[in-house]
Amino acid sequence: MREWTREERYRVLKSADEIKELHERNARSIYRQRFHVQPVTGLSSDPNGFIYHKGLWHLYYQWCPWGAVHGLKYWYHVTSPDLVRWTNAGIGLKPDTIYDNKGTHSGSGYSDGQDMYLFYTGNHRDENWVRTPYTCVARLDSNDNAVKMPEPLFGPREDYSEHQRDPKIVYVPEKKKFYIFIGAQNLSLKGRVLIYESEELLSGWRFAGELKVPGYEDFGGMWECPCIVHISGKDVLIFSPQYTKLPGRGESTNHNVYFIGKMDYDSLTFTPEGDYQYLDFGFDFYAAQFAANVSDPDKAILIGWIGLPDNHYPTEEEDWEGSMSLPRELRLIGGKLIQSPVADFDQLKGEEILADGSLPETCEMRVETPAGNVRLNLFTRKDGSGGLTICYDSEKRVLRVDKTGLAKRFNQNVGEVLDIPMEDSLTDIRLIIDRCSVEMFINGGKYTFTAHVYPTPEEHHYTVSGWDQVRLWQLGTSVKDDFVV
Numbered sequence: 001m002r003e004w005t006r007e008e009r010y011r012v013l014k015s016a017d018e019i020k021e022l023h024e025r026n027a028r029s030i031y032r033q034r035f036h037v038q039p040v041t042g043l044s045s046d047p048n049g050f051i052y053h054k055g056l057w058h059l060y061y062q063w064c065p066w067g068a069v070h071g072l073k074y075w076y077h078v079t080s081p082d083l084v085r086w087t088n089a090g091i092g093l094k095p096d097t098i099y100d101n102k103g104t105h106s107g108s109g110y111s112d113g114q115d116m117y118l119f120y121t122g123n124h125r126d127e128n129w130v131r132t133p134y135t136c137v138a139r140l141d142s143n144d145n146a147v148k149m150p151e152p153l154f155g156p157r158e159d160y161s162e163h164q165r166d167p168k169i170v171y172v173p174e175k176k177k178f179y180i181f182i183g184a185q186n187l188s189l190k191g192r193v194l195i196y197e198s199e200e201l202l203s204g205w206r207f208a209g210e211l212k213v214p215g216y217e218d219f220g221g222m223w224e225c226p227c228i229v230h231i232s233g234k235d236v237l238i239f240s241p242q243y244t245k246l247p248g249r250g251e252s253t254n255h256n257v258y259f260i261g262k263m264d265y266d267s268l269t270f271t272p273e274g275d276y277q278y279l280d281f282g283f284d285f286y287a288a289q290f291a292a293n294v295s296d297p298d299k300a301i302l303i304g305w306i307g308l309p310d311n312h313y314p315t316e317e318e319d320w321e322g323s324m325s326l327p328r329e330l331r332l333i334g335g336k337l338i339q340s341p342v343a344d345f346d347q348l349k350g351e352e353i354l355a356d357g358s359l360p361e362t363c364e365m366r367v368e369t370p371a372g373n374v375r376l377n378l379f380t381r382k383d384g385s386g387g388l389t390i391c392y393d394s395e396k397r398v399l400r401v402d403k404t405g406l407a408k409r410f411n412q413n414v415g416e417v418l419d420i421p422m423e424d425s426l427t428d429i430r431l432i433i434d435r436c437s438v439e440m441f442i443n444g445g446k447y448t449f450t451a452h453v454y455p456t457p458e459e460h461h462y463t464v465s466g467w468d469q470v471r472l473w474q475l476g477t478s479v480k481d482d483f484v485v
């Protein structure tokens with residue numbers, strides 16, 4: 001693993017020429033994704049500013065241009081007509097003011113139909129490296145360039161720690177008010193969400209209070225990337241609690257969870273209907289965000305980062321890492337979010353291929369089981385050895401995913417085996433395989449499991465046992481490695 005000095009990590013990008021060679025090198029990797037948004041160079045982490053505006057989907061990601069390292073963060077902009085085909089659009093936000101001198105950190109988008117706005121955290125640090133987070137806003141001009149408002153909307157509160165960031169902006173028609181949710185940590189180092197309110201989008205912001213989630217006053221040390229959506233008559237709150245271990249999540253201290261319930265803006269209380277649920281059971285899924293401005297009241301669109309803070313991935317050797325998940329369509333059924341790739345994803349589906357044990361670099365696989373114990377070994381060698389083992393124990397109703405058999409092992413200290421405890425019997429899994437990721441939609445999307453995998457050229461086979469049906473399709477390409485900066 002390369003050691004980076006602070007100067008190297010926080011270097012300001014002055015010209016695209018400085019990363020052209022890196023881009024060419026990164027683009028040659030055998031692990032470059034074919035249909036997932038990935039960093040133009042260096043590192044991508046959280047999705048930001050995800051929104052539908054004037055007929056186009058806009059997405060940004062936290063971007064560190066220099067390599068596979070968390071340093072000075074930019075927002076990199078990509079657009080899509082359909083959430084399937086993505087075009088690199090260049091830098092979305094750059095750290096170029098006193099308020100964001102050490103990074104334009106995560107945030108969300110807002111469209112009033114005419115104009116589109118980006119709400120983000122300006123990560124200011126002084127010469128002693130003391131951090132002050134500001135909540136800032138920029139408006140897109142007619143060329144899609146973000147024009148920042150000269151002053152932040154508000155700064156941090158003294159009665160919380162320096163961890164106050166990731167503004168999620170919403171408009172609540174019943175209250176005729178805008179609200180901003182901020183991920184935070186209190187002075188006792190507990191995760192919190194702060195709520196600000198205003199009648200105007202760009203001015204008049206005041207602190208409304210702390211979000212109350214009864215029963216969850218001691219649940220992680222920081223709630224990163226809070227996001228709320230109203231779907232099928234209910235509110236869904238997602239966030240990424242960190243600095244804590246959670247049941248069944250191995251040694252990981254970074255998670256992504258959701259609550260279904262009711263948000264009361266008078267008392268600033270989110271009343272959950274039940275316990276928190278994992279948004280995804282996989283090794284690598286974090287900082288997910290709902291798209292803003294989705295018109296269907298019964299559907300939400302979600303995207304996450306395939307990766308975790310403080311984790312390391314094999315492409316670090318090639319000076320890049322990270323990928324966005326597929327955008328997912330979410331519906332609320334039976335007290336759960338039911339997730340699937342967006343409907344248009346099927347455009348990428350090519351010929352059905354013979355399920356003969358070889359695994360193309362990119363493909364969709366569907367397996368179905370009548371009941372019983374089944375096993376699927378993906379990314380094995382030709383003789384069936386090694387690989388990622390997906391194994392169902394029908395008595396315990398547990399689906400276990402074990403990555404210890406892969407040639408390229410990583411994040412061993414965080415855990416290489418995870419279980420999905422299921423309420424019902426396993427019936428089917430839809431697997432979407434790109435060059436360095438696998439996403440599984442289990443039992444029609446009731447459970448999902450997302451992981452990075454870095455198969456070697458020898459590891460492109462699979463074995464199955466106990467399944468009723470195994471079908472495979474080629475998948476096309478929908479992202480290009482264009483060098484747009």
Ligand code: FRU
Pocket residue numbers: 045046062073105106107121165166183224225287309
């Ligand atoms: C989550 C996070 C956010 C922050 C951003 C910085 O991964 O830590 O809270 O805004 O990343 O890149």
